[in-house]
Amino acid sequence: MENQNGNSKLKAIVAILAILLVGSLVYIFKLTSDAKTMETTVVEIKSEKEAVLKDLETLKATYDEAIAENKDMTDELIAERDKVTKLIAELKTAKGDAASLRKYKEQYKQLEVKMKNLMQEVEVLKAQNQDLTTDLDSTKVVLEDSKKYNQVLVGQNEELAKTVEKGQKLSVTNLKTAAYKLRSSGKQIETDKASRADVLQIGFTIAENKIAKSGDKVYYVQVIDAKNNVLGDKATISFGDTSLTYSFTTTVKYENKTVDVKEQLPGKDFAKGTYFVNVFDKGELVSKSSFSLR
Incomplete structure (x- = not known):
């Protein structure tokens, strides 16, 4: 009778230990899985952060080029470029969390839209300046032709004046x-x-x-x-x-x-x-x- 009771207790202890082992294995698996998920998330956030930084650098380079080529909208272009430069500095020192990255991505998209609008204005100004340059070149050609024609007229008038002067002399x-x-x-x-x-x-x-x-x-x-x-x-x-x-x-x-x-x-x-x-x-x-x- 005592042997039976002892076997029962032993079985109970083994069952409990088995349950605890299974629970521990499940918990360890879950921790491992969560760690892997978190690691993947960190890598993805870092990759996205680098991508946004790269896009912002490209945006800044576009502004630098436009500022160098355009004299009519310089102040406005510089102001927008400074916003991009400031955002780049903030993003480099920002925490690598998803919420923060979403905020910077939204700001980048807003700056990108503004940049596209400004570039359209720049292209319009370039076309207007090109037309103005063409008109000025045409005017310059006309003025040069007029100048040459006037020089010819002056020469002819001088010759005519000399002829008239000679003709007016008394013999x-x-x-x-x-x-x-x-x-x-x-x-x-x-x-x-x-x-x-x-x-x-x-x-x-x-x-x-x-x-x-x-x-x-x-x-x-x-x-x-x-x-x-x-x-x-x-x-x-x-x-x-x-x-x-x-x-x-x-x-x-x-x-x-x-x-x-x-x-x-x-x-x-x-x-x-x-x-x-x-x-x-x-x-x-x-x-x-x-x-x-x-």
């Missing part, structure tokens, strides 16, 4: 000089003898010119005798860097028609030989001639 022709003997009666007798000459008569013709300016024209007549002396007034006048010693001046009222001019230069003791007569319009020699007295 002095038919310059003739003769010596005369004066009679007491006032009559003048032409002579070629120096000893008999009392006066030299110089005559010339101003040709008709329809485009010349009308009005009083002053000519300077220079008579040089055989001894290289300037006869008459021997007055000197300067025209710029040149000076002219002349015998007399004659003022002609010119009305665009042919005018014959005659002036007399009185003298005495005329020298024998060749005389030279020059007619000047200011400092420009417009006609010359010579004659001789014997």
Whole structure:
């Protein structure tokens, strides 16, 4: 009877130990399974965190490139880039839990949407700037063409002005000089003898010119005798860097028609030989001639 009771107790103890063993095995399995699950979760969170960081770095690089290329929206682009930079710094030091990571992923998505909108605006501005550059280039070409055309016109006008100036100059022709003997009666007798000459008569013709300016024209007549002396007034006048010693001046009222001019230069003791007569319009020699007295 005692043996039976002892066997029963032993069986009971073995059963209890078996149950405890099974429970321990189940508990250990559960702990192992939970540890593996937690380890997997930590790895997944770390991987997602690295992925978000990588996306944020890409976002920042996009802003850096846009800032370097765009001058019209620089302030707004810099402000958004600074938000991305700040989020990157926060994420690097953040706890690696799922809730925190979800928060950063949501913020990244918001920043990504903002970036796409800004990039669209940048592209629109680029297109507008390109059109403006094209317009400016076209305007520059037109201005260059106009400048060249104006230079051609200026050259043509200068040539035309020179042509008109030349055309306006009066032609002095038919310059003739003769010596005369004066009679007491006032009559003048032409002579070629120096000893008999009392006066030299110089005559010339101003040709008709329809485009010349009308009005009083002053000519300077220079008579040089055989001894290289300037006869008459021997007055000197300067025209710029040149000076002219002349015998007399004659003022002609010119009305665009042919005018014959005659002036007399009185003298005495005329020298024998060749005389030279020059007619000047200011400092420009417009006609010359010579004659001789014997």
